[in-house]
Amino acid sequence: MSLGEENLKREATEQRNDESGPDYVLAVGEAAARRLRVLDEVFGPHSRELLRRAGLTQGMRVADIGCGSGLVSLWIAAQLGAGGSVTGVDMSGEQLRVAEKNAGAAGLTNVSFQEASAYETKLPRGQFELVYSRFLMCHLTDPAKALSEMRTLLRPDGILVCEDHDDGGIFSEPQTGAYERLVEISESVNRIRGLDSYIGLKLPRLVREAGFGRPEVVVKQIAELRGPHKLFWEITLREAAPAILAAGVATQEELDTVCGEIRAIAEDEATLVMLARVTQVWARLDCATNSRGI
DSSP: OOHHHHHHHHHHHHGGGOOOOTTOSSOOGGGGHHHHHHHHHHHHHHHHHHHHHHTOOTTOEEEEETOTTOHHHHHHHHHHOTTOEEEEEESOHHHHHHHHHHHHHHTOOSEEEEEOOSSOOOOOTTOEEEEEEESOGGGOSOHHHHHHHHHHHEEEEEEEEEEEEEGGGOEEESOOHHHHHHHHHHHHHHHHHTOOTTHHHHHHHHHHHTTOSSOEEEEEEEEESSSGGGGHHHHHHHHHHHHHHHHTSSOHHHHHHHHHHHHHHHHOTTSEEEEEEEEEEEEEOOHHHHHHTO
16 A cells, blocks of 8 residues: 555544534535645646636636635646736635635745635626636535626636536446445435535536537546545545534444445555546637626
8 A cells, every 4th residue: 555545544534523614515724625635636637737728828817716725726826927816716714724825835926815705706897817616516506696706707708617527427347335325425415405416517508508608618537546546535525424414314334334445445456436527618708798798
């Protein structure tokens, strides 16, 4: 077993005692830093590829909605140069304190953070050339409202970039009870909270309905055969345990069993794990459409 695997196993166990806020299943601030680091290791390369493909260039003014601890915001800031800027928005002050700390450590002066809702960002209208979100819509009860808000932030001919996942992309080959139960738990908690477990696949339609005439789409299936990233969903389950238990979807004993099975699967290089299917959508705001307020 590699050192990375041992570290992530320890971190997954430590997540058991993390507390999450009342409106968000997962932990925030320093308690979330470990999972978010692994998340960015897994999904970050695809996000960076997406942003470049969508048209991110130096000198842009960018908004990152639902920025969390700012990992993508900081990368964007580094690409923009002194002539550009990025504003990260998140509801969690704890997340933003981590983001500000990381920005200071990186010596980035062209990034700032705003504590606000994705529905009401408090950002200036029509001032951003690119507005981005990653894994935001899966936590919202009204994604269409957030997309409408994001559209109002764009300048004429600005670019919207969104990516999100769906539970249908989480499974193992061969099939295992642990991953089947993981999806059942996720879908049950989401249903209780009014969230959509398949929001990723619906993004192209939602973006069109938000006023973007011709969205582009790419779907990425993230797969792992070996290595510490196969522990991602154990870490996530441990972090989400308080919300899962409060919803009555599973017992602590069952969560421990599922997490133990996921850990065993991570050690088995004969089992392929599909971590997630991510739908990436980007679209340019048509000037005439925006002027009509459609």
